[in-house]
Amino acid sequence: MSATSNMSRIVVVAISFLLCLTPSFAHNVTNNTTTTLTPSTKIYKGCFNKLYAFGDSSTDTGNAQSLGGLTSFSYAYPYGQTFFKETNGRLSDGRLLIDFVAEKFNLPFLPPYTNTTADFSHGANFAVAGSTSLPTEYYVRHRVGRTITWKDLPENFQVQTDWFFKFLHRNICVGKDLGMCEPSFDEALFWVGDMGTADYYRTFGNRVSTDALTKMAVENVCKIVKTLLNSGAKNVMVQGLPPTGCFPLDLSLSPKKDRDELGCARKVNEIIVVHNDLLQLKLKEIEKEYQGVAIMYADYWTAYRTILKEHVKYGFTEPLKACCGEGGRYNFDFHSVCGSGTSVVCPDPSKYVNWDGIHPTEAMFKSLANLFFDGGFCRPAFDQLIRSQKCVSRETRLGNGCDSPNMGNTWEAFTILHFGMVVIRVGNVVGSYFEATMFRDENVVKSHFEAFVMRFGKHFLFFFFLPREIDTPNQS
Template sequence: MASSHTFINIASTIFIILSSHLINFAISTKTTIPPNPPFKHIYAFGDSYTDTGNTNSSTGPNAFLYVSNSPYGQTFFHHPTNRYSDGRLVIDFLAQQLFLPFLPPYLSKTADEYGVNFAVAGSTAIIRSFFVKNNLTLNITPQSLQTQLIWFNKILESKGCKESSTTPKECKAVFDDSLIWVGEIGANDYAYTLGSSVTSTTIQKLAIGSATRFLEAILSKGAKYIVVQGLPATGCLTLAMALAAENDRDTLGCVASSNKQSHDHNTILQAKLNDFKKQFPNAMIVYADFWNSYVSVVKNPKKYGIKDLFNACCGASSGSYNLDLLKTCGSPMATSCPNPSQYINWDGVHLTEAMYKAVADLMLKGNFSQPPFENLLRKKTKSG
């Protein structure tokens, strides 16, 4: 017969499990928002690394046509949510940390009670007309960062905020309690011009120029708290590993040319952010270091429970690294690994929930943001 201690232990275990499920449920519903969360709204921008549903299988990037199918979303949501992962993204972990619900995609036309996600899978920093002019439209999502800014301006105008100079009270009411999250943007710009006559230097200049104008427009309207996420270590992505020459490798075992390209992009972006800090001294601008967060996991995978650095968890064995662009994740011919948490890469380009959580923790709770994200939270708390 089991002892009373055994029953207590079993009851405790059940309580912990149920509590965990309730917490996960609660943080994504409106009824459990604490009285004074750090921010009342999050407005997010970016591409597929941040998109929570502005695209689906019929509107997303051509190479990944099955995001509305299983096994996308299998780990956390247990059904596809049009996120390019098996579960949550960095933006989802951010929302949870701030005790806010998951952000609705702009195109869902959901009321923006706690914010809106404008990020679009396949989106570029550079305006679409550039790619049309250069006959690079095979795999281009129509929306760019400029489109996302237009959408955001519509939200601002609906709240009476037009310009900080003409509607200061209304703009202040929006931005005093809003966190602006600019997710990774620019990786698609480089990818879409691969093999063309357009140089990476041209893309770097145009993409950073576009991002700079975007940030300046938002800061000029009165944004006070902004986090800007850099590019990841794109040379470590499955697609890069599968396409690059085998002698193009760095000390991480990743594609050297791609990683250098992203690293250089981030260096210039950080310099621009430093200029903005001087230009807008009342704003708190944080750089979220996606590149070094990613590299940190690659260098020490066991710490994060990762066993496979480069193969896609969901894909087809007929291709290199379990990636076949004719049989991508979610298609009838693709299969998924039984343990996504042991993989960095989910479908060949996008990451697993486990990897998103690892980099989110490093950027939001660790030392991979400049200044640390917690400094931003402390400043917000002091300002009320």
């Protein structure tokens, strides 16, 4: 066999090896730099230095308790049992969604505004459990209002915005007229939790036009958003309403025949769908009106139902039954709610979606938070906001916080560059080979092949020294 034939075999084998190895290796590098972190381990340190929250019982961390506004679902144990080991102003067994939001940005839990001795250096929580989006006067004027859980006259969104202005005057614009004060909220996130659920609960069964109620409720939520934007807010997240027809309270009130494919109250959920659709439409209009701001919508409805559809996948065994309560198919009784002397707590709240008939468990809030942040259930995607803040996950080996560039994209670019250079070298060898064989010059083939091996070696070694993100254990 001739030397030319031997050399051609060497070249063909070498090229085949490189073409098979290099793309797959580059592909693995890309995967390692983008998907090694699970949702629960991504913490965006330094993206936002302040967090301000508004909403109802799904967001309130103690304001309603201070006001004494609830007539049932009192803050007695076992509320708070899972995480805090004691009652703490939250209507769940542990942390709420807003607590996981704070953890995501490496911020402390938000203190309620009514706690006058709290440290508000990282933000404040203005949400009030049982708060309505409609003004109190509406319920007085129309003489409607179911008082299952709350006092006759509820707090409303106006109270929260009034508190916010007082907070600005007392903590940010000290000694200045609010009209002359221009606070900087470039690194603050404003979280408007679901608001409007209490309005539908209060008017359930009354002769109130749901269409008119929906329009008023959405309009008042948008008033909150505009108030925040007019005050200087740059980043606002607005939650839609959850499918309350899947809550034990609504399931207990609705006819047994009124069920959808998930076993939820169909008519109640149809109202919520209309509410959420209108809210998204109005938010888009607001964003067009206010330039240079980010308004995001957290799709509570779809995220919640996604978990219900595959509840076993998310670690739940009871999608519709309350963990804490007494009696009936859904472990819910108006006369023996969670916290009362006759209520019973399930052995493992983490297996239940619902805590007390109205409020999700900590485990459910955590699953929802993961879907909002990393599951694509925010519109636009939450990653877009993170990129605009120039933040990276703190678990990456390179970069830590907003003052560091996103090195993952940089190294990916280097990988592509070097891979391209390798391909060029392969092309040179192929070209040289055909040139050499055409003129029967074995020395040309040999010299080009040796040069290729030397040059490629440097690029090949580069792939092994690329930085990768570190897998970290799940956090509680």
